[in-house]
Amino acid sequence: MTDNASSSGSHFIQAIIEADLKAHKNDGRVATRFPPEPNGYLHIGHAKSICLNFGMAETYHGTCNLRFDDTNPTKEDVEYVDAIMEDVHWLGFDWDTRLYYASDYFERLYEFAVELIRAGKAYVDDLSADEIRNHRGTLTEPGKDSPWRNRTIEENLDLFQRMRAGEFDDGTHVLRAKIDMAHPNLIMRDPTLYRIRKTRHHRTGDVWCIYPMYDFTHCLSDSLEGITHSLCTLEFENNRPLYDWVLDNVTAPCHPQQIEFARLNLNYTVLSKRKLIQLVAEGHVSGWDDPRMPTICGLRRRGFTPESIRNFCDRIGLAKRDSVVDMALLEYSIREDLNLRAPRVMGVLKPLKVVIENYPEDQTEELEAINNPEDPGAGVRQLPFSRELYIERDDFMENPPKKFFRLAPGREVRLRYAYFITCREAIKDPDSGEVVELRCTYDPATRGGDAPDGRKVKATLHWVSAPHAVDAEVRLYDRLFNKANPDEKAEGKTYKDFLNPKALEILTGCKLEPCLAGVGPGYFCQFERMGYFCVDAKDSKPGGLVFNRTVTLRDAWAKLQKKGA
RNA sequence: UGGGGGAUCGUCUAAUGGUAGGACAGCGGACUCUGACUCCGUCAAUCAAGGUUCGAAUCCUUGUCCCUCAGCCA
Numbered sequence: 001m002t003d004n005a006s007s008s009g010s011h012f013i014q015a016i017i018e019a020d021l022k023a024h025k026n027d028g029r030v031a032t033r034f035p036p037e038p039n040g041y042l043h044i045g046h047a048k049s050i051c052l053n054f055g056m057a058e059t060y061h062g063t064c065n066l067r068f069d070d071t072n073p074t075k076e077d078v079e080y081v082d083a084i085m086e087d088v089h090w091l092g093f094d095w096d097t098r099l100y101y102a103s104d105y106f107e108r109l110y111e112f113a114v115e116l117i118r119a120g121k122a123y124v125d126d127l128s129a130d131e132i133r134n135h136r137g138t139l140t141e142p143g144k145d146s147p148w149r150n151r152t153i154e155e156n157l158d159l160f161q162r163m164r165a166g167e168f169d170d171g172t173h174v175l176r177a178k179i180d181m182a183h184p185n186l187i188m189r190d191p192t193l194y195r196i197r198k199t200r201h202h203r204t205g206d207v208w209c210i211y212p213m214y215d216f217t218h219c220l221s222d223s224l225e226g227i228t229h230s231l232c233t234l235e236f237e238n239n240r241p242l243y244d245w246v247l248d249n250v251t252a253p254c255h256p257q258q259i260e261f262a263r264l265n266l267n268y269t270v271l272s273k274r275k276l277i278q279l280v281a282e283g284h285v286s287g288w289d290d291p292r293m294p295t296i297c298g299l300r301r302r303g304f305t306p307e308s309i310r311n312f313c314d315r316i317g318l319a320k321r322d323s324v325v326d327m328a329l330l331e332y333s334i335r336e337d338l339n340l341r342a343p344r345v346m347g348v349l350k351p352l353k354v355v356i357e358n359y360p361e362d363q364t365e366e367l368e369a370i371n372n373p374e375d376p377g378a379g380v381r382q383l384p385f386s387r388e389l390y391i392e393r394d395d396f397m398e399n400p401p402k403k404f405f406r407l408a409p410g411r412e413v414r415l416r417y418a419y420f421i422t423c424r425e426a427i428k429d430p431d432s433g434e435v436v437e438l439r440c441t442y443d444p445a446t447r448g449g450d451a452p453d454g455r456k457v458k459a460t461l462h463w464v465s466a467p468h469a470v471d472a473e474v475r476l477y478d479r480l481f482n483k484a485n486p487d488e489k490a491e492g493k494t495y496k497d498f499l500n501p502k503a504l505e506i507l508t509g510c511k512l513e514p515c516l517a518g519v520g521p522g523y524f525c526q527f528e529r530m531g532y533f534c535v536d537a538k539d540s541k542p543g544g545l546v547f548n549r550t551v552t553l554r555d556a557w558a559k560l561q562k563k564g565a
Numbered sequence: 566u567g568g569g570g571g572a573u574c575g576u577c578u579a580a581u582g583g584u585a586g587g588a589c590a591g592c593g594g595a596c597u598c599u600g601a602c603u604c605c606g607u608c609a610a611u612c613a614a615g616g617u618u619c620g621a622a623u624c625c626u627u628g629u630c631c632c633u634c635a636g637c638c639a
Contacts, residue, residue, distance in 0.1 A: 011578085037639055072638065129637050136635055140567050143635090174637055184568040186635050195637035214639045237570055238634045260570085262632095267576085273639095315588065317578045319571095322632055326576050329589050339602060374602070405600070414598060449598050460598045529599045556600040 011318040013052070013259055017060060017229060026228040026254075030062030033100075033227050034088070035218065037069045038080035038202075041288040042087045042296045044309070044330070045264040045271045051313035052261070053231055054093040065225055066095035070103045071217050073201040081202075083288075087296040092306045102212075102221050103203045109212045110164065112220055112250045113175060113193060117156045121249050122193060123149055124159035125176050132174075135181070136189055142182035143189045149178065163196055166209045170196050175210075179245065187238050188245070191215055219243040223252040230256045233263040234320065264316065265324040268479040269294045270486055270495055284499055285480075289538075291548050292480045292503045302477060303524055303534035303550030308337040327479060331551050338524070338532045338550065343371045343378060346416065346462040347527035347547075348511040349474055351390035353437045353466065356421060359387040364465070367448065369417040381515055385418050388466035390511045392529075395461045396438060398426055403560055405458035407438070414460040416528065420446040462528045469511035472545035475536065476505040516545065529553065 021028055032053040036046065057064035066088060070076050088095070116122035125148045127135065137143030151159075163173050175194035183189050193216040198209045219242075222230045230243075237260045247255045265271060270279075271294055279285050279293070288295050291302035299309065312333040316325050346369075364386045372378035391407070400408040407413050412422040425439040445452055449460075480503050486495035516525075520542070524534035531552040540546040552558075 015581095035639095039639085069639065075638075132637075133635075138567085138635060142567095171637065186568080188568095189635085192637050197637085211637095213637075218639085234570070235633060236639090238568080239639095240569090262571090315577080317588095319578070321571050323577060326589065329577070332589060335601090344599080370598095373599085403600090416598060418598095457598090459600080462599075526599085526601085529601070531601095553599075553601050558600090560600085 012320070013056065013229070013231065013261065013318060014059070016257075016259060017056060020228070020257075021060065029226075029228055030057060030060040031065070031226055031228045032057050032062065032231060033065040033067050033222065033225060034095075035067045035069045035102075035221075036084050037072070037075075038077065038084060039072070039075040040080060040273045040277060041083055043271055043276065044266060044294045044296070044299065044312075046087075047091060047296060047309050048264040048313050048316065049231070049233075050088060050091055050093060051310055052318065056229065056231075062228070063098060064093070064095065065098040065100055065227070067100040067102065067221060067225070069214070069218065069221075070101055070201070070203060071211050071214065073197060073199040073211065076202055078202050083297065087300075090300060090306055091296065091309060100221070100225060101203055102217050103201060105217070105221055105224055106204060106208055106212070108224065109217060109220055112246075112252075113160065113212070113216070114157065115250045116177065116193075117160060117175075118153060119249065120153055120178065122175055122177050123151055123156050124163065125149070125174050125190075126172065127174075129171060132192075136186065137181070139186070145181050146176070146190070149181075149190070160194075163194070163210050164208075166198070168196055170198055172196065177216075177242075177245070185238060185241055187215070187242050191242055215239055215242045216246060219246050219256070219258075220250070220252060222256040223247055223254050226254055227256040230258045232258060232260055234260050234322070235263075236260055260320065261318050262320055262322055265322070266294065266327055266330065267324050267484040268327045268481050268486075268500075270481070275495060278496075282496075284496065291475070291477050291536075294480070301537055301548065303338075303532060303548055304334050305337050305341075308334040311337065324485070334551050335532070335554070338526065340374050341372075342524055342526040342532055344369075344373070344528050345516060345525045346383070346464055346513050347472075347474070347516075347530065347533070348390040348392055348462065348464050348469075349476075349507055349527070349530060350393040351464075351509065351511045352393040352396055352435065354389045354391050354421070354463070355437060355439055356387050356389070356442045357424065357439055358441045361387055363387065364468075367417050383417060384465045384468040384514060386465045386467055389415070389463045390466055390469060391415075391438075391461050391463045395459075396423070396426070396435065398435060401564070403557075406461060407459070412443075412457055414446070414449050414457045415463045416460050417449055418447075418463065419443060419449070420451060420457060462530070464511045464513055466511070468514045470514055470517045470545065472510045472512050472516070472547055474507045474510045474533070474547045474549065476507060476549045478503045478505075510547075512545070518542070519545070524550070526553075 034050050034053045054064045125146050127146050135144045174192045176190045179188050181189050194210045197211050240258050243258050289297040289301045312330050366382040367385050368380050369383050395406040407423050409423050412420050414420050419442040421440040421442045423440050426435045427437040429436050481498045482500040483498040486498040521535050521537040526532050532550040533547045536546040536548050
């Protein structure tokens with residue numbers, strides 16, 4: 001285990017695994033699994049689980065299976081299984097030949113259920129869902145036995161077989177474990193094992209009309225696959241006694257150990273499947289892969305790299321206490337990665353025209369620019385320079401405050417890799433008073449960006465030559481919510497009331513360096529001084545470039561402005 | 566209120582009876598042809614009260630707070 005990128009060298013699950021290994025439990029084998037239900041897209045919270053499960057397998061030279069927990073045909077779909085596989089692969093993990101579906105185990109699961117019935121440990125109940133609920137009791141009061149609890153084994157066997165044969169309608173019968181209706185853990189009050197669902201399954205078709213419940217399926221699937229450590233989130237802690245009960249009461253091949261850890265929470269977003277579905281369904285975002293979404297496909301389209309997400313998962317650590325990780329850590333992780341790898345390029349997002357009055361009308365020259373100061377191997381490129389340029393509108397102020405270092409009337413600044421220029425005049429729209437053009441002069445002696453007389457400027461600006469510029473649409477993305485905890489209870493408000501209207505700002509007519517003319521999906525770069533951007537994989541076309549802002553650069557000036565405000 | 570879990574800097578996470586450490590965030594500074602990066606410094610925590618001990622985040626007692634369970638969802 002290398003711990004160069006991790007804040008915690010080890011965590012409690014590693015401690016358990018290492019102790020097991022030392023005791024030669026499971027013959028010294030480590031086998032984990034990632035068991036998604038194909039009823040939604042994967043998000044950053046799943047990434048934590050994926051990194052954990054595949055990571056433990058890798059660290060201890062074991063295996064990690066990908067298993068679809070597809071026991072509820074009313075909610076699941078192949079659309080999701082395909083997307084999930086794509087996302088896991090993209091994150092950098094591989095299940096090799098170990099792709100499984102709980103539905104592949106339906107026949108064996110049925111046999112285990114029969115085994116339970118034969119042992120007098122399961123029974124068919126004719127009660128309705130409502131009646132079962134009424135019999136369950138409450139947190140403080142014991143439940144009542146179902147009148148059908150003591151049927152004979154023969155009768156149960158017959159009924160269960162007929163359930164399978166399709167003789168009964170949905171909801172009329174269920175198979176229940178016979179445990180204890182007075183158990184202090186409600187999960188153990190004769191839990192339902194099978195229900196009737198006359199619904200076509202995305203893999204088994206119409207072969208089955210009874211489907212096993214999670215608690216029955218999961219532990220047995222784990223056992224069938226020889227899983228050693230079954231890692232899941234905290235809310236399943238209550239289910240662990242049942243996980244163990246099932247495995248203890250059938251002839252299961254082995255008894256994996258369920259270990260629970262705290263799921264990931266991130267501020268300024270939501271990670272509940274229900275809410276994510278709602279955002280998509282109600283059109284608050286453009287889809288599962290909207291770059292504002294915390295989904296893996298959303299993050300991918302936003303420009304996050306698999307490495308950055310893996311590093312993030314490494315850094316957040318693992319424990320049993322509920323916690324909320326700061327979005328700033330995710331942002332740090334992607335900046336850290338992109339800083340090293342993203343080529344630097346100049347892009348003017350909100351253009352302000354600049355005319356260099358003393359530069360010849362018909363002249364163009366080429367200036368050399370460094371592609372990535374963090375990576376000497378990235379080389380250099382040529383930038384065209386001419387009399388008419390664009391600079392960032394925010395880089396000019398007519399009446400600059402004290403700490404504003406950029407361009408202002410009479411002030412000299414550097415154009416990156418080019419010349420020092422001095423602002424002579426700001427031309428305004430006579431009606432609106434808005435500054436529409438700057439008249440400047442340049443110092444020919446400062447070619448390349450340094451003054452031979454040694455004089456300094458306080459700012460370096462990015463720019464693009466107007467006649468050479470490539471037009472593009474740029475989508476500025478920000479945090480999905482403007483409240484750290486969108487779920488916090490507030491007077492008649494829900495999380496949707498805290499959706500950040502500025503999470504997406506669309507800019508058109510942005511002016512980019514000519515070298516960007518031919519880039520396509522997969523391309524990412526840093527627009528110097530602005531942030532990291534990538535080509536939108538869906539909407540960008542040759543001649544109609546669309547860039548997404550992955551994340552801004554850290555910005556000391558923005559921070560100063562915020563403080564002043 | 567029954568059962569099951571959990572409480573360490575603002576946030577996340579180490580320390581398993583022996584100096585409460587790291588990361589992010591914040592603040593200050595150095596450097597800088599990106600107000601970026603990098604570097605340096607700094608702020609800052611053991612839920613509470615008792616007890617055991619030479620010594621307690623860690624063990625014991627009592628209490629407080631938080632999460633979770635009453636789907637034929639997973």
